[in-house]
Amino acid sequence: MAGAMLFPSRRLRATPFTARVSTSGVSGYTVYNHMLLPTVFEDLQADYKHLKENVQIWDVSVERQVQLLGKDAHKLACLISARDLTNAQIGRCYYAPICDQSGAIINDPIALRLAEDKYWFSIADSDLLLWVQGIALGLDLNVEVCEPDVSPLAIQGPLAEDLMADVFGEEIRNVKFFHFKEFPFKGRMLNIARSGWSKQGGFEIYLNDTQLGTELWDAIWEKGKKYNIRAGCPNLIERIEAGLLSYGNDMNREDTPLEIGLEKYISLDSDVDFIGKQALLKQREDGIKKRLMGVVIDGSEMPPLTMPEEVLIGGKNIGFVTSAVYSPDYNGNIGFAMIEASNANADTEVSVESKTGIRKARLCEIGDFWTQVQSKN
């Protein structure tokens, strides 16, 4: 399917920024939450190089919000989140994996607490809205759960803070990582968080009025010219280097947070009773059977994966690659692989049965790419 055309339809929702994205040289899309997400502009490597040195504007409207509002909003948030939100503070963001009763991951959103009785869950690619609404209905909770007209626009890259200060004022510099605050724009108040799906630094602007999409884009673009701004998108190379996992690629409903290395984001030892807790406690006691690892794969530049590729030791399958790409700064192919626990050790020599033949490879800890790339730069 590499090189396939994406056939247009209304079902693949446009965003408040689609008009600008489509005239900014986008060359590839994916579909995420029934919506268009750009994946490439010039090419993966050119986009990546620019992102690491300048500033980019990203249409990440696909990060839809599941809004919980009302008397039972906090209770419901604590029930669905494997991260303990009991003491969640207004103005803070929390990476909050959501599990089903078996501990399997349904989504891995960022939770934002907007008020005592109001949350947004800024979601990955699954209809978390339906899960939360179904539970609220079944439990007859006093909460309104909806997808509001909110579309995040990310400003990412080392020059992001300077640009944002030019647009929204110096106060933006005081917003700490994973904090958010309201800033005015054209008579509206927009929540802006210091966050984003890269390790280059930056912000996410939660636009709350589709009609203002083009104006917001243009205002940032205009001020961004002096910072060499370009339209961009989450970059496959940069996010793998950074150890950022993608729901649907590196984890899905076959997996639990323990198998993905998300222990520190879930609250098995707190008093909160969330959906999936019992199953996860049991898994922790029994031990996991598989674990997500980093993998470095020898040979020439690998094309983006379309299917999991087998990982072997001595011809025996021990797992599969979930994402992989060639990193220029790492000077090699890097990716993630789900590996049976008994073989999930750093420095283990393996082979990968890729579309381009069998390649030598070795396992490493997730996030090690980033350390190594940084130490080179």
Add this chain to the structure above:
Amino acid sequence: MAGAMLFPSRRLRATPFTARVSTSGVSGYTVYNHMLLPTVFEDLQADYKHLKENVQIWDVSVERQVQLLGKDAHKLACLISARDLTNAQIGRCYYAPICDQSGAIINDPIALRLAEDKYWFSIADSDLLLWVQGIALGLDLNVEVCEPDVSPLAIQGPLAEDLMADVFGEEIRNVKFFHFKEFPFKGRMLNIARSGWSKQGGFEIYLNDTQLGTELWDAIWEKGKKYNIRAGCPNLIERIEAGLLSYGNDMNREDTPLEIGLEKYISLDSDVDFIGKQALLKQREDGIKKRLMGVVIDGSEMPPLTMPEEVLIGGKNIGFVTSAVYSPDYNGNIGFAMIEASNANADTEVSVESKTGIRKARLCEIGDFWTQVQSKN
């Protein structure tokens, strides 16, 4: 976005038939239920012409199954379905819109009753699984809800019955429309229904083992050669002619079944109490504010829609087009449009603000295209 490339990833799931689809000349995909769905092979019109005269094999694995199994499966099926399933018979298919409490459509699946305690809902493009699981959890029902390894393969076209008889035996001819029955294949029993997303007649084979995908495809392909078989897919032209509505395009969570013309498929006057019933009863009493209509649009061939296009009377907006395409057999552009109720009358003259300029158009009843195309042929 017309002409955009679809960027590959594991998150866009391959199907049991992807290997065969990709070597059968597919030229366009969409993403549906996080999975690849072919949309075009040769071109829309060539695919359409072939479908109407021959037989095609369609990978519709994207019609994922939500399986309800257990003591409370029937109770849960009746609770979520706006169609009365109280007396649903084993071996029958039911078009069953699913609504939320406000009566808005969440999905419009086909329900198959497999046993007293077992249902499949063969779904449109939303994670109905999460809704059903959330409700079952909230109500603490005794039912297991999952997505089984089941991938439908459709055989569609006027020669479908002859081909299926060659592959599965003459008994298949006795399967009536919207009935299903088990047939053996390579030591497995496969449910086969007389159904499919075209008006050309045919069957859907519910393959229940991913590993058998290529063998099933090849067995049908081999026997299909004498019927001039081709790989195909749901065809935009044929489905609009036929009045087949697409979830996400012609209806979504902004709409209720009453607004879409689905009254006959929902059970407001039965005793069953389903989710959304009270809201729909109220809407029926108050009257609907908008209604989905057919629309015939003048001028040259329209490109496929990417966004809803405005429908106007005397310069005033009265609604929007949800899907539209040029039909060779109709010799005109046909589509669907959501129109405010006061103007939702057949033969109303309107204009459409399309990407290619303002065009004259007129409204008609849904399904009228089909009658008119048939009367011409």
